[in-house]
Amino acid sequence: MPDHGSSAHATSQPPASGMPGTAQPDLPQTDTPQPDFSGRERFGIASFYAMSFAGRAMADGTPMDPRGNNAASRTLPLGTSAKVTNMETGKSAVVTIRDRGPYVDGRIVDLSPSTARKIGITRRKGIAKVVVAPIAVPLPDGRIKRGAAASARAPPRHMAAERRYRTPGTRGAARSARAAPLTGPPV
Secondary structure, three states, X not given: OOOOOOOXXXXXXXXXXXXXXXXXXXXXXXXXXXOOOOOOOEEEEEEEOOHHHOOOEOOOOOEOOOOOXXXXXXXXXXXXEEEEEEOOOOOEEEEEEEEOOOOOOOEEEEEOHHHHHHOOOOOOOOOEEEXXXXXXXXXXXXXXXXXXXXXXXXXXXXXXXXXXXXXXXXXXXXXXXXXXXXXXXXX
C-alpha cells in the first residue's frame, strides 16, 4: 500500500497547471514600475536608442524615428510630453514618451539619436545626467495634467486671458514702467 503520509515523493517536473488541487509553479516576480501621473521632475541618467531600432514599433505602435522627438520611460505614461535637460551642458529638448524603457538600472529615459545630439549627448559618451520635467501628463480618465515644466512655460489660463484683454494705460503698463532696468555696474 502506498504511503500517503508527510513524506511525498519528489519529482523533477512541476505539478500540472490548471488542475484543481494542484499547486502552480512559482513564477518569477517582475519589477514593473507603476505609472507616475504626478508631473514631478525626475533626475537620472539618459541614454539613446541604437540605430538598429529605427523603424521598429514602439509601445504606442508608431515606428521609432531616429530623427524624431520620441523617448522611452518606464514610469511616465505614454503620450506624456516632457522637457529633458542635460545637466552638464544646460541644453534641453521637448520629447514625447512613446515607448517603454530603458531597462538598465539608474537610467530614466532613452532618447532618439537626434534628440540626444540636440542636448549634447555624444556617441562616444553615450549617457548624460538629465532632468526630465513633464509638461503634459495624460491621465487614465482622459484629462491632461500639467507637469512641472508646464508652469515654467506658460502662465495659468486665467492670467493669460487677463493679459490678452488689458489695454494700454492700465495697471500692467504702470507696473512695467516701474520695472525699468537698473543702472550701474553688472553684478
